[in-house]
Amino acid sequence: MTPLPTTEQVWAALAQIPDPEIPVINVVEMGIVRGVAIEGNKATVTMTPTFSGCPALHLIREQLEQTTRSLGFDSVEVKTVLSPPWTTDWITPEARERLRQYGIAPPQPTRLQSTLIQLEASPTRCPRCGSLNTSVKNTFGPTLCKAIHVCNDCKEPFESFKTV
Amino acid sequence: MRHEIKQALIAKLTALADDEVILSHRNSEWTGHGPILEEDIALANIAQDELGHATVWFGLRKELDGSDPDQLAFFRDAGEYRSAELLELPKGDWAFTMLRQFLFDLYETLWLEAAKHSSYQPLADAANKILREERFHLQHTYAWVERLGLGTEESNRRLQEALEFQWGYAQQLFVPTPGEDLLVAEGMVPDLGAIKAQWLEHSSKHLQNSGLKLPINPGYQPTSRTHHTEHLWSILAEMQSTARWDTEAKVW
Numbered sequence: 106m107t108p109l110p111t112t113e114q115v116w117a118a119l120a121q122i123p124d125p126e127i128p129v130i131n132v133v134e135m136g137i138v139r140g141v142a143i144e145g146n147k148a149t150v151t152m153t154p155t156f157s158g159c160p161a162l163h164l165i166r167e168q169l170e171q172t173t174r175s176l177g178f179d180s181v182e183v184k185t186v187l188s189p190p191w192t193t194d195w196i197t198p199e200a201r202e203r204l205r206q207y208g209i210a211p212p213q214p215t216r217l218q219s220t221l222i223q224l225e226a227s228p229t230r231c232p233r234c235g236s237l238n239t240s241v242k243n244t245f246g247p248t249l250c251k252a253i254h255v256c257n258d259c260k261e262p263f264e265s266f267k268t269v
Numbered sequence: 270m271r272h273e274i275k276q277a278l279i280a281k282l283t284a285l286a287d288d289e290v291i292l293s294h295r296n297s298e299w300t301g302h303g304p305i306l307e308e309d310i311a312l313a314n315i316a317q318d319e320l321g322h323a324t325v326w327f328g329l330r331k332e333l334d335g336s337d338p339d340q341l342a343f344f345r346d347a348g349e350y351r352s353a354e355l356l357e358l359p360k361g362d363w364a365f366t367m368l369r370q371f372l373f374d375l376y377e378t379l380w381l382e383a384a385k386h387s388s389y390q391p392l393a394d395a396a397n398k399i400l401r402e403e404r405f406h407l408q409h410t411y412a413w414v415e416r417l418g419l420g421t422e423e424s425n426r427r428l429q430e431a432l433e434f435q436w437g438y439a440q441q442l443f444v445p446t447p448g449e450d451l452l453v454a455e456g457m458v459p460d461l462g463a464i465k466a467q468w469l470e471h472s473s474k475h476l477q478n479s480g481l482k483l484p485i486n487p488g489y490q491p492t493s494r495t496h497h498t499e500h501l502w503s504i505l506a507e508m509q510s511t512a513r514w515d516t517e518a519k520v521w
Contacts, residue, residue, distance in 0.1 A: 156402055157324060157325050157399065157402065158317040158320050158321020158324070158402075159321070160317070187325070187394045187395055187397075187398045188394035188398070190394070190398040190401060191398075242307065243307040243310065244311070244405055244408060244409055245313075245405070245409070247310070249314055249317060249318060249402075267405065269401050269402075
């Protein structure tokens, strides 16, 4: 009988699961997986939603369960928590760099800001040419977590990860 | 938790969720029909967010009474819904849709901002989560009100017309649900009177700055969430048809 994996091994296995909508980064570096706990042959994985209406959540939950189960646990529970609320600040520096290479401008650090009305967004750097001379074309994009911009220098449209 | 408190909380959460479900479905009617591609995408995003928020509110209700969110959304009849009439109204033209979304987003943002301090921790956590998404909506519809109000004579006329029609309906958002006073006394939900005062101040200022006149006659103001417009029946018939045809149809 093979011994059950440690929490570190579970974390490592979960880090193999790509984000369904942005496959260049995995669900651990995205900050979706909040905790792994092992008790006997039962594993509990805690996750938090990125955007509450994100349609990929169902898939992520299923994949977390399947991956953990495949490591040999008899029972696996995937719990969802809302607090503390997910923030793009949890996306790791390596993942941000991969986002940029993939053509998605990474999120900016969240600052203390009024949630009520904020029309002056700080400029987003073009992931292709690095220019800050860019304009927002749409605060909503092809997925809930992204916005659409255009670079006024290299003239390319690009997506950015919303800062949440 | 005391029985009356629990019942009052369930009533409040149901109203919150139902507003989001109905508004989300109304907005989704624009998908594929938006005036330009970007706006089509934006409104589809907003609709999807609102549906996500409904899931959160139904989830909180589930913790209290074990109810199934899908059952509540897809198998209740219009008479059992607790949505506000404003959100049931047909989507109208773009000005009508944008104005409604603005009036609702402003109310929701102000309510959530206050609800972050709820003494009921699950609600405080949910408010904190949803608020982060909601601010993108308000930013978007705030700009649209300005754009249409100060745009052309025609866009201003349409927005003004929408305002005359919706202003009274919007006041229903500030009518408490049964037992809500108990929740306010316990510090579980914000006092709607205070939220309304802030909403009136912010909305009036922005509408007037956008070249609109506040209606002198507020018009019809619904007072109970047990009453609905005739439109709720048809929107539910469409929204629930798949689930009612095939109860095993799996959510995606």
